[in-house]
Amino acid sequence: MMTRIFAAAALALGLSAGASALEGDAHAPEKHEWHHAGPFGVYDDHAVQRGFQVYQEVCASCHSMNLMRFRNLGQRGGPFESEDFPNPNDNLVVMQIAAGYQVEDGPNEDGDMFMRPGLPSDAFVAPFANEQQARASNGGAYPPDLSLIVKARGGGADYIRSLLLGYEEAPHDAHLSPGQYYNAYFEGGAIAMAPPLSEGIVTYADGTEATVEQMAEDVVTFLTWAGDPHMEARKQMGLMVLIYLFIFAILVYLAYRQVWANVKH
């Protein structure tokens, strides 16, 4: 079965080689050992929790995550999943996080929109009302939504991590406009995002030392989870399905040998 998986992987590589190759002169992303990699890899919940904190306190000032709901944080496979709260809308941690935001609701009986504390069922609150406002506040650049960012970039988690750590002194021949920074992993080198992480910009709730490397790893783990929140259930079911099919295949093969035993073919 391993050879079959290997063959399938080789097929996949062959088929997607053209599509996934990073083009241009940008550096190839640095490979990183992820806790969630491999057929049995699961998310490091603490890293996802810390990564969420980094998102909340750093990324969220410019980047939306429009596909996320607060309840996602407490759902099966989520960072604040708890056996006490099978329904993530009842999860106390999630309720507390959501209540930390003001959300527009309405219209009320008078026809007015009003602000209220967030609920687990609310979407993550976006920093800007619309694309125009986002551009106006960011020197014309549009900070992309981060819900799917790991899936939406060739190189995935490795790329995002490399990008976060990849700021450096611009070479002499680089053309940087005002408000642009040099990042060797970014296509073209000139990126409008200021280096987002700096030593101690976040004070981790769990006491982990907030080095830039640590924050990059944590926030990318969080973003990977956000883009693929059912990965653990998917891998678990995959194992069961493959075991089932493998046994089924053996039985049918034996039946085949039995049926064809007296037939030369």
Add this chain to the structure above:
Amino acid sequence: MSGPSTYKPSTGIEKWLDSRLPIIRLGYDSFVDFPTPRNLNYWWTFGGILAVFLMIQIISGIVLAMHYVAHEDYAFESVQRITRDVPFGWLIQSMHANGASFFFVAVYLHMFRGLYYGSYKAPREILWILGVVIYLLMMATAFMGYVLPWGQMSYWGAMVITNLIGALPFIGDAIREWLWGGFSVGQATLNRFFSLHYLLPFVIAGVVGLHIWALHVPGNGNPAGLEIKDPKKDALPFHPYYTVKDGFAIIVYLMVFATFVFYMPGVLGHADNYIEANPLSTPAHIVPEWYFLPFYAILRAVTFDIGPIDAKLGGVLAMFGAIAILFVLPWLDTSKVRSMRYRPLTRWFFIFFVIAALGLGWCGAKNPDDPVPLLGFKFVYLAQFLTLYYFAYFVVILPLLGIIEKPKDRPASIEASVLGNDKS
């Protein structure tokens, strides 16, 4: 091989039904007692695999359609909501998206099998042509299905392909506008593509019915390329011999499928399709899904004007010609020998044809101006050479080899080929 029916209704209700609607008899004659050559190898199991995948696609697709929103503002998010919030939506969506790829893997292997063993030759021309019709319908269905998630590649892929129609002289622009339902790919396009994407699989299912009907008149071809002479010696009943063999192949194929669905659900897709469609931002490289890459390479291989035909129209004609030529293949191959087992020369040209098809897929994925590794010249030149071979195989090599090649001795019967008293 539709001989006299051997079905004997045993119970009262079967007899009652049989004299009114002999549907059990039809099933029995087609899938139980049907005389099938005893020498079929595993290349013959892809028909069954394809039937399974048509069902997987239709069933998963019907469920997806219950949750999908065909609106340019909501389509992208609705697909994401399916994978996030619909119970087992991640599974259904992954099965459907990867199922398309596995459908095409199987159909390509099925077609290469047909090419190698001469399955298109008399009396199976209609069977082959119906197969090409199914393939065309599959391509249309897959293309429109890929537009529905409304990601960047969906949108720009649709833009590139529909713009090809505009290359047709005089009527091109009008047809393109009619396809779009407007002046660009937009809401009207998405809505009609959704409608047609739901319709075409059932058309495919209908043509599959005809395909099986056309198969059951002459019966299966086989690796020896001989017809069944004596069903008692040359053939076996379809059930249990081939139900169990097909069943085994289907399960093994499903294991590979499951590996993708559960462990690398996105690997056959493109990262750009996780970005919502944006008409104002063109991706750096627009590439179609892998199963269209060979045709995409042929399209881009025509970089020169041919008389009054400009390069763009030439590319479009070459691309459609590459599929159209399959329709007349039964009359291009002049050899009376079906199986390439007995065609020592042709089989080499066939092997190179397979390499050319894969090579075209490679060219389709690459930037035409990039150099080919090891060879050094541009991909577009490789694509041109392989395109030339692709067409030459059908219009020069097969017609010519049928005349000049001396085939090997063929066994007297299927039974003889199986029992090994032929050494060819």
